[in-house]
Amino acid sequence: MRVLVVGAGPAGSLTAMLLAKSGHEVTLVDRSSFPRDKACGDVIGPLALAMLDRLGVELSGDRHRIGSMWLGFEGREMLMPARAGLNHGGYGLTIRRKEFDDLLYRQAITAGAESRVGVVGDVQRSGPHLRVLLDGRQEEFDIVVGADGANSGVARSMGMVEPERILLGFALRRHLSGSVRADRVDLLLGGRGPITPGYGWVFDQGGGQLNLGVGVGVGGERTRARGVRELLDQYQQDLLDRKIITTAGAHQEMGGWLKMGLVGTRVASDGVYLVGDAAGLVNPLQGEGIAAALMSASLCASVIDRWGVDGDAAYRSAIDQHFRKFLATGYTIQRLALAHPKATRLAMQSLVRVGRRSERIASGWGIFWNDLTEHSGPQPGAFVAWSALTLGQSVTTFTKARPSWPD
Ligand SMILES: Cc1cc2nc3c(=O)[nH]c(=O)nc-3n(C[C@H](O)[C@H](O)[C@H](O)COP(=O)(O)OP(=O)(O)OC[C@H]3O[C@@H](n4cnc5c(N)ncnc54)[C@H](O)[C@@H]3O)c2cc1C
Incomplete structure (x- = not known):
């Protein structure tokens, strides 16, 4: 079985690694030569760490741990505690994407994937094969895995995405020297432009380096991202004014799109499978996508290994089972927040006001919005998170803002 994996981010490299280990003939192509950078908050979250651990991928070195963090809104803040869950350690690590993605990329090559630098254009079915335009030349493969990120050309050329239905976000981050009192995120209701809702973050990266950024939801309107800088x-x-951070010297800036909530995207069709951001698996509430990229890669590799080109239904059902419950709820909350900024402000104010006094609420919110509800186990906040998810699902059922499944 000749498999082409397009894109060597975490989703592509892991898919290629697992397929190569199972003995498939895998080509892993990326338009950039590695190591390459990628816009990110550089946080590998607890579920992603647990998956890497299970896969035997080691992140060596002394890394900064992201555990409990502050959540702020309009001058008030609450501490979101982090605790180990049923199947994760309860903390994330900061590691620059240039390093993290390169690590996975090299593991894919070690496992036997052939690596190429090249740009993939059109993908089309041609009889029993898929014809792929690769650096201007036509080549044939049995299976194509689209791991080419939020703006996936593979999904577009195979008609697997409906641009008017997708839920997009845009985020911009800065790498800079400095210090922060404690890792934090701040809920933001826009500056002067209509870019709401969103949130900002500042994470210590160790060694006197910070990752500072903001992300905003834009629905399907890319122009709404204009005011992000x-x-x-x-x-x-x-x-800086509130003396929460100090900075020194110039910064490096990089931005990127996030495709969230799984809507408007058919994740498998006719021997083509989408993984990671290409499939639209980013958490609509806080923009995390690496854990989902790794999970979808693992599901995709198992489906291809078992079903080959006939795994469309199996892959769609596996993705539904793993992601649908939370993503549908997150999608609905995002849509409602975009449509009702005043109510969103009230909700954010109440959350932080109550969360300052109740650890259970603060912890419950941390579990819920990080999509850890089903992994948290008995602990303060678990019931709050579970209630929030249940309530979110009911709202999802009864509002017109819900996603229209199945895709
Ligand atoms: C500013 C920002 C901050 C974020 N912070 C976090 C965070 O802290 N933690 C977290 O978990 N997630 C975060 N995310 C989301 C996370 O970055 C993504 O979910 C993750 O990178 C998805 O991995 P992927 O492999 O699907 O795609 P990507 O990492 O986007 O990789 C896609 C690859 O495809 C290649 N490619 C694209 N088109 C072609 C083509 N035509 N031909 C060949 N190659 C192609 C690209 O060069 C790229 O290497 C953030 C996103 C942004 C934008």
Whole structure:
């Protein structure tokens, strides 16, 4: 079985690694030569760490742990505690994507995947094969895995995405020297532009380095992301004024799109499978996508190994089973928040006001919005998180803002 994996981010490299280990002939192609950078908050969350551990991928070195963190809104803040769950350690690690993605990429090559630098264009079915335009030349493969990120050309050329239905976000991050009192995120309701809702973050990366950024939901309207740099400037200045961070020297800036909530995307069709951001698996509430990229890669590799080109239904059902419950709820909350900024402000104010006094609420929110509800086990906040998910599902059922499944 000749498999082409397009894109060597975490989703592509892991799919290629697992398929190569199972004896498939795998080509892993990326338009960039590695190591390459990628816009990210550089946090590998607890579920992603647990998966890497199970896969035997070691992140060597002394890394900064992201555990409990502050959540702020309009000058107030609450501490979101982090505790180990049923099947994760309860903390994330910061590691720059240039390093993390390269680590997985090299493991795919070690496992036997052939690596190529090249740009993939059109993908089309041609009889029993898939014809792929690779660096201007036509080549044939049995299976194509689209791991080419939020703007997936593979999904577009195979008609697997409906651009008017997808839920997009845009995020911009800065790498800079400095210090922060404690890792934090801040819920943001826009600067001067209509880019709401969103949130800002600042994470210590160790060695006197920070990752500072903002992300906003834009629905399907990419132009709404125009004010993001201004929002980030304001956020950085606000943190400096409040003496939460200190900074020194110039920064490096990088932005990118997030495709969230699984809507408007058919994840498998006619021997083509989508994984990671290409499938739209990013958490609509906080923008985390690496854990989902790794999980979808693992599901995809098992389906291909078992079903080959005939695994469309099996893969769609596996993705539904793993992601649908939370993503549908997150999607609905995002849509409602975009449509009702005043109610969103009230909800955010109440959350932080109550969460300052109740650890259970603060912890429950941390579990819920990080999509850890089903992995948390008995602990303070678990019931709150479970209730929030149940309530979210009911709202999802009864509002017009819900996603229209199945895709
Ligand atoms: C600013 C920002 C902050 C974020 N912070 C976090 C965070 O802290 N933690 C977290 O878990 N997630 C975070 N995310 C989300 C996370 O970055 C993504 O979910 C993750 O990178 C998805 O991995 P992937 O392998 O699906 O795609 P990607 O990492 O986007 O990889 C896609 C690859 O495909 C290649 N490619 C694209 N088109 C072609 C083509 N035509 N031909 C060949 N190659 C192609 C690209 O070069 C790229 O290497 C953040 C996103 C942004 C934008």
